[in-house]
Amino acid sequence: MGENLTIDSTAKCDVLVIGAGGAGLRAAAQIAEQRPDTKIIALTKVVSPQKSHTTTAQGGMAAVDPKDPEDIAIFHMFDTWKGSDCSADQNVIKKVCAMGWEEVVWLERHGMHFSRTEEGRIAKRPFGGHMLNFGETKAFRACYEATRTGKGIMDTVWNESLKYGVNFIAQCVATELLFDDDTCVGAIIFRYPEGKFLAILAKATIMATGGKTRMYLVSTNCRGNTGDGLALALNAGLPVMDLEGVQFHPTGIVGPGILASEALRGEGAILRNKDEEPFMERYAPTARDLAPRDLISRSIVTEIREGRGIFNKDHNAHHVWLDLRHLPKEVHEKKIQEIESFFRRFVGVDPETDLCPVTPTAHYQMGGIPTNEFGEVQRGPQAIVPGLFACGEAAAASLHGLNRLGTNSLLELITMGKVVGKRVIEYLKDAKEPEGLPSDAGHIVFDQFSTYLASQGNESFAQIRDTLRNLMMEKVGIFRTEKHLLEAQEKLKELKEKAKHIPIGTTSLKANQNLWQIWELNNLITVSVAITYGALARKESRGAHFREDYPERRDEFNYHTLVYMPEFDKTTLGKRPIDLSIFEAKGERFELFDYIERKY
Amino acid sequence: MPESYNIILEISRYDPESHLSWIQTYQVEAGGILRFVDVLRKINDEQDPTLAWASSCEHAQCGSCGIIVNGKPLLACELLVKDAVEKFNGHTFKLKPLTIAPILRDLVVDLEKAYDKIHAVKPYLIKPAPPNPDGDEYRILPERVEKYVEATQCINCFCCATACISSHHHFIGPNATMANIVRLMDPRETAKEERMDILYREDGLYRCHTSKACSFVCPKEIDVSHFLALGKEGKF
Amino acid sequence: MENAVKITRTESHIISLIQKIPVLSYYAPSRGWSFLISWGHRLAGLTLVGYIFAHIYTLSLLFHPATFDADMRFLDHFVFSFLEWCVAIPVIFHSLNGGRLVLYELFRVRAEEIVIRSMLIVGLLYIFIVGFFFIEKTQQISATLFWSITAAVSLIAFLIVLFKIWMTGNSILWKLQRLTGSFMFPMLIGHMLVMHMNYLTGHDSKTILLRMESPFIKGMDFVFIIFLLFHAGYGIFSIIADYIKPGPVLKSLAVLVILAMAVSAYFGIRIIVGL
Ligand SMILES: Cc1cc2nc3c(=O)[nH]c(=O)nc-3n(C[C@H](O)[C@H](O)[C@H](O)COP(=O)(O)OP(=O)(O)OC[C@H]3O[C@@H](n4cnc5c(N)ncnc54)[C@H](O)[C@@H]3O)c2cc1C
Ligand code: HEM
Ligand code: HEM
Ligand code: SF4
Numbered sequence A: 001m002g003e004n005l006t007i008d009s010t011a012k013c014d015v016l017v018i019g020a021g022g023a024g025l026r027a028a029a030q031i032a033e034q035r036p037d038t039k040i041i042a043l044t045k046v047v048s049p050q051k052s053h054t055t056t057a058q059g060g061m062a063a064v065d066p067k068d069p070e071d072i073a074i075f076h077m078f079d080t081w082k083g084s085d086c087s088a089d090q091n092v093i094k095k096v097c098a099m100g101w102e103e104v105v106w107l108e109r110h111g112m113h114f115s116r117t118e119e120g121r122i123a124k125r126p127f128g129g130h131m132l133n134f135g136e137t138k139a140f141r142a143c144y145e146a147t148r149t150g151k152g153i154m155d156t157v158w159n160e161s162l163k164y165g166v167n168f169i170a171q172c173v174a175t176e177l178l179f180d181d182d183t184c185v186g187a188i189i190f191r192y193p194e195g196k197f198l199a200i201l202a203k204a205t206i207m208a209t210g211g212k213t214r215m216y217l218v219s220t221n222c223r224g225n226t227g228d229g230l231a232l233a234l235n236a237g238l239p240v241m242d243l244e245g246v247q248f249h250p251t252g253i254v255g256p257g258i259l260a261s262e263a264l265r266g267e268g269a270i271l272r273n274k275d276e277e278p279f280m281e282r283y284a285p286t287a288r289d290l291a292p293r294d295l296i297s298r299s300i301v302t303e304i305r306e307g308r309g310i311f312n313k314d315h316n317a318h319h320v321w322l323d324l325r326h327l328p329k330e331v332h333e334k335k336i337q338e339i340e341s342f343f344r345r346f347v348g349v350d351p352e353t354d355l356c357p358v359t360p361t362a363h364y365q366m367g368g369i370p371t372n373e374f375g376e377v378q379r380g381p382q383a384i385v386p387g388l389f390a391c392g393e394a395a396a397a398s399l400h401g402l403n404r405l406g407t408n409s410l411l412e413l414i415t416m417g418k419v420v421g422k423r424v425i426e427y428l429k430d431a432k433e434p435e436g437l438p439s440d441a442g443h444i445v446f447d448q449f450s451t452y453l454a455s456q457g458n459e460s461f462a463q464i465r466d467t468l469r470n471l472m473m474e475k476v477g478i479f480r481t482e483k484h485l486l487e488a489q490e491k492l493k494e495l496k497e498k499a500k501h502i503p504i505g506t507t508s509l510k511a512n513q514n515l516w517q518i519w520e521l522n523n524l525i526t527v528s529v530a531i532t533y534g535a536l537a538r539k540e541s542r543g544a545h546f547r548e549d550y551p552e553r554r555d556e557f558n559y560h561t562l563v564y565m566p567e568f569d570k571t572t573l574g575k576r577p578i579d580l581s582i583f584e585a586k587g588e589r590f591e592l593f594d595y596i597e598r599k600y
Numbered sequence B: 001m002p003e004s005y006n007i008i009l010e011i012s013r014y015d016p017e018s019h020l021s022w023i024q025t026y027q028v029e030a031g032g033i034l035r036f037v038d039v040l041r042k043i044n045d046e047q048d049p050t051l052a053w054a055s056s057c058e059h060a061q062c063g064s065c066g067i068i069v070n071g072k073p074l075l076a077c078e079l080l081v082k083d084a085v086e087k088f089n090g091h092t093f094k095l096k097p098l099t100i101a102p103i104l105r106d107l108v109v110d111l112e113k114a115y116d117k118i119h120a121v122k123p124y125l126i127k128p129a130p131p132n133p134d135g136d137e138y139r140i141l142p143e144r145v146e147k148y149v150e151a152t153q154c155i156n157c158f159c160c161a162t163a164c165i166s167s168h169h170h171f172i173g174p175n176a177t178m179a180n181i182v183r184l185m186d187p188r189e190t191a192k193e194e195r196m197d198i199l200y201r202e203d204g205l206y207r208c209h210t211s212k213a214c215s216f217v218c219p220k221e222i223d224v225s226h227f228l229a230l231g232k233e234g235k236f
Numbered sequence C: 001m002e003n004a005v006k007i008t009r010t011e012s013h014i015i016s017l018i019q020k021i022p023v024l025s026y027y028a029p030s031r032g033w034s035f036l037i038s039w040g041h042r043l044a045g046l047t048l049v050g051y052i053f054a055h056i057y058t059l060s061l062l063f064h065p066a067t068f069d070a071d072m073r074f075l076d077h078f079v080f081s082f083l084e085w086c087v088a089i090p091v092i093f094h095s096l097n098g099g100r101l102v103l104y105e106l107f108r109v110r111a112e113e114i115v116i117r118s119m120l121i122v123g124l125l126y127i128f129i130v131g132f133f134f135i136e137k138t139q140q141i142s143a144t145l146f147w148s149i150t151a152a153v154s155l156i157a158f159l160i161v162l163f164k165i166w167m168t169g170n171s172i173l174w175k176l177q178r179l180t181g182s183f184m185f186p187m188l189i190g191h192m193l194v195m196h197m198n199y200l201t202g203h204d205s206k207t208i209l210l211r212m213e214s215p216f217i218k219g220m221d222f223v224f225i226i227f228l229l230f231h232a233g234y235g236i237f238s239i240i241a242d243y244i245k246p247g248p249v250l251k252s253l254a255v256l257v258i259l260a261m262a263v264s265a266y267f268g269i270r271i272i273v274g275l
């Protein structure tokens, strides 16, 4: 079977967008609007771009309204810098924060249904870590569309791309990047329904494959967030950056991992362990259940580790309780009714009378494919890859460093999407048409697929997947130690080996879910390995990365980690300096943009 | 809390290579709070890796996982085993793919084709009103948004289209029609004439017989038929 | 949405009984009652179309009154009497539900639980009354008076809907479907009622022929048959169009429907003019 894999056909276009999510389509829309006859092809794994994961984001998108009498962009820049634990790049922070409002207006003019104030303006709400006057009081900065902000954004950029005739290829995966010398000339894609390989040659390629935290047992990410984009980049010999920065949200609903928003604890919900003890009193005597996300996540895991968690058989996971029973009826009915309904719907408990099972959930990955402030993918700290761009959660520019503030991600998608769009237009001016299919096209993917298709072993897909997810959660999760990370690396290599021996259910290529998932599993393992290397190298604790053996932040690690892994487990590490341009410009209050302490 | 159920799933299967269809029965021991997507995954893990089904977000936000369970089109990621046992009053469930598009394999249908209908109604602003002179956002009062905001929740899961009496045959579908109506109600859209033409196409509004199955099955609890009726009334 | 309907305990008893019926037990929980009502509407409409063909045929026997009386005697048999009475079911169901649809679609009446409940009560009453008159056969009523009132009410219903519907962008045929429906709403309900109020009014050739001499009655019947055949024709087309995609096949079927309705109209009008 394996030897028969061929590229069925070849298509040409000007711009190939790998990942038609919020970021990818914002870039596509920019190009299509500004340069109408550009031939753009946008790929997605799901049946329509509308179903991309951006659709599930709820809270809001941060942007400073210039008409706001209190808020100014520099506050937002400061919050982002501080939030990142001084590991983000200030040139990117500056650019993104400055563009925020303009992009909100762009979205609104293109049809997004923002929630409104009494005067008919776009409504805004406060969000964790966003403050006025350099951390004094909370800022109303998150523009939102009820609890569907992500959906509003996704619909808008999808609609706009549709309007301008972007070609969507859905139900496909990009499986291999194509290069002519150093220049990226497109990708090979695999279509799910027909099971055919297609080569797409493009003058410019944009990677926007989105989130990638499905390797964790509990994750808010969708089924398809399997790190394909990063695996593609790694396979092509490109680096990934800051992968050790994985953000965990303390209260995910057990099993599905769905977010149970902070608003619940804001209203007085209490975390309890197996003995129903309100354990946050021990970890944070004053802030208790309203302590910062990372601290609470660590406390919950400590409880579970020390045997005070509860085990859920159905979902095969440990958890603690979130107690909402004591809240007044009107709070239940009016204020938190929508969030509560997730518990009713997905775990069948009634928060008014029952304890709710929650556990930290992998939520967001700050790291990704390194790019400069224009979204051009970098081969190393300086050199870029001609023809290849990246934006969105798949990329690291880096706006978030090792920790992201809520609502800053949607902002990044839209602003960096636009930035990339504009840069691509520039690039297209004198980009030349790819000459033809590179001679080695398909060598990576055919190798992979024929292995999967020919596999005769008796390893269980489910077991490997579950082992991986438990392993990552336990050893590369909220707490990390050198010992655990090394153990994880060993185990991951084992899993990679085992994954070669998963028997394939059917060798038919058409709509072969089994095959598709094995490919995804391999990507997850690849990205997981890269995470462990990043985490091992960073012998400090910063942002979301917490090393028990090195619990403090250390100045010698004031850089971004680059991991290269052209072959499985053959890694080299690199460093990229952190950009301090706001600090170095010596403008107003520049001293706050030094390596300051992160304390709330 | 975790109770366990012994359920039987009778799943419609289809193999695109041989073009064979058949019904396959699986017996599963499933915890009460497992969602149907979890149960299907369990079947993949423990019994049959070839059974194909679709999902993405797995928390009722994207509309990728629609299937028909005992005749009702619904989101598989939202249906808990214990609720299903209670709602359908039994332990046997017949699972079928949605009927609005060709089947790719087993429970997976080619929703991409169904999306053509959404594209046909031009869900974007065809001709946006000129921006206000201040250069920022349009002013829309919340009362105004309130009138159509419910309809903007649609995630295009096509459950309504599957349930509809005029169904998948030659109707552009409740959700596509509603997407058009949303823009008719949107004060920023000026291409109302063109929208009206789309609305009153022979495969459009006239195919709706107010059977209201759309409102009944909609997982987002959108009163779809209300919006379609506004279309007939011609007042938005 | 449907879940929001407030249902009394007796009603829920009745519903759970009805839900035992096989087809209903499948569709009621999976598509909702409105869906079943829509199928009911469709089936009732088609039944009435069948009935009207038969009706025109039997009425044409009036050209030979003796034959008419002889032939119609089969209705004396209790089985056929019963069937005739049963016609009241599709009549009242389709009429009331048609009324409900018009209210929902054009007059924004969204209080469906109230409307459906009233529909059921009025419907049952109607069927009962028709049956009662049918058995009693002793009432006396002036047909002209009755018809005048019905005609006036029908006209009012027609005009109300006309004002509401005219400015909308719907196709003219679609509008006419609602308009003819609204006109027939009082007309058909009254028609069936009066034909049984005084048994002879509807079943005795002499009485019928005498009444039919009135130009007013002739005029009313004329409007009635034209509206009805249009409505039936568009109704059938509408069902077909749900299953056949726009194209030559649909066109040919549409022509067939038009032909069938035109032929019926010819025979129907011949009765009015000829008698
Ligand atoms: C539950 C939840 C709530 C959130 N809430 C907020 C919030 O309130 N505010 C905020 O700022 N951020 C929030 N975030 C984060 C934010 O939503 C994401 O970071 C963001 O949506 C990522 O967008 P993207 O465009 O990069 O990727 P996505 O929207 O995930 O799009 C990726 C696209 O790439 C496609 N793709 C992936 N791999 C391949 C491949 N191999 N080949 C082809 N196509 C591929 C996918 O199918 C998809 O279309 C939230 C995240 C989650 C999970
Ligand atoms: C008495 C008053 C009547 C009213 C108020 C009425 C109303 C309606 C309405 C509103 C519809 C449209 C339903 C839809 O679009 O699905 C309709 C359809 C229809 N009507 Fe009537 N109608 C009446 C009488 C009749 C009669 C007498 C006949 C037959 C002789 C008839 C036959 C039909 C048919 C066949 C349909 C199509 C059903 C469908 O599309 O499912 N109607 N009616
Ligand atoms: C079973 C009960 C019915 C009886 C006894 C009955 C009787 C009659 C009679 C006697 C006439 C002759 C004209 C007149 O007297 O005005 C007539 C005409 C008519 N009836 Fe009925 N009818 C019945 C039910 C119906 C129904 C259910 C319909 C609609 C579907 C209908 C539609 C008509 C029409 C359209 C005419 C005019 C006929 C024409 O002009 O040729 N009737 N009916
Ligand atoms: S209207 Fe409801 S049922 Fe229909 S597609 Fe939208 S969300 Fe799904």
Ligand code: F3S
Pocket (backbone or CB within 6 Å): B160, B163, B164, B165, B166, B167, B173, B174, B207, B208, B209, B210, B211, B212, B213, B214, B215, B224, B225, B228
């Ligand atoms: S189910 Fe269908 S008939 Fe109309 S009201 Fe809804 S679209």
Ligand code: FES
Pocket (backbone or CB within 6 Å): B054, B055, B056, B057, B058, B059, B060, B061, B062, B063, B064, B065, B066, B075, B076, B077, B078
């Ligand atoms: S998988 Fe997204 S709605 Fe079910």
